[in-house]
Amino acid sequence: MTFNGFPDEAFAFFEGLEADNSKTYWTKNKATYEAAVRDPMLALLDELREEFGEGHVFRPYRDVRFSKDKSPYKDHQGAFVQLADGMGNYVQVSADGLLVAGGFHDHASDQVERYRAAVADDFTGRQLADITDAVVAAGFDLGGDRLKTRPRGIAEDHPRLELLRHRSLTAERSYPPEPWVSTPKALDAVREGWRALGPLNQWLFRHVGPTRQPRR
Secondary structure, eight states: OOOOOOOHHHHHHHHHHHHOOSHHHHHHHHHHHIIIIIHHHHHHHHHHHHHHOOOEEOOSBOOOTTOSOOOOBOSEEEEEEEEETTEEEEEEEETTEEEEEEEEOOOOHHHHHHHHHHHHSHHHHHHHHHHHHHHHHTTOEEESOBOSSOOTTOOTTOTTHHHHTBSSEEEEEEEOOOGGGGSTHHHHHHHHHHHHHHHHHHHHHHHTOSOOSOOO
């Protein structure tokens, strides 16, 4: 498949879904979702496969079993290229436009332990600080789950205190739905973004990796 961008219909579809998140709307507009959202996302991943690996398109349905919000459909379409469980490259399209992201969002206790040990270490911690500085300079925002206070046993004046607060670490960059997002230039934005996030993902893969705790 050839990726030609996310057409205007994709953003109009999600605007409509935000206004009417119902099975009636979904059924009426399913063909638009498939042609303007799902198929372009599959084509995008196909174009990126050789460099970044096999991608996975998430299901559009929400898991509402434990949520007060019973809206049945997600208000975005995401896709993920996994390096390890919960770690890798991410891309998303929604009414807000295109989002390019990476890092790790899982935070099992053994992962947090390895992450903080590596950040506290002078050598590997300075490596991550340099990497995140470069990522921010490239236009990404750092995110992830983090403590409001400092972790136990960490000094108030630790030079990497902000990084040590993280229990997961992600970086993302958003693009509004400008005309170029509906062209093959969107492929360039995702490819260049994932390349910029490569050092971050590799550091996390090397020093954090997947959880070693048994799955329940």
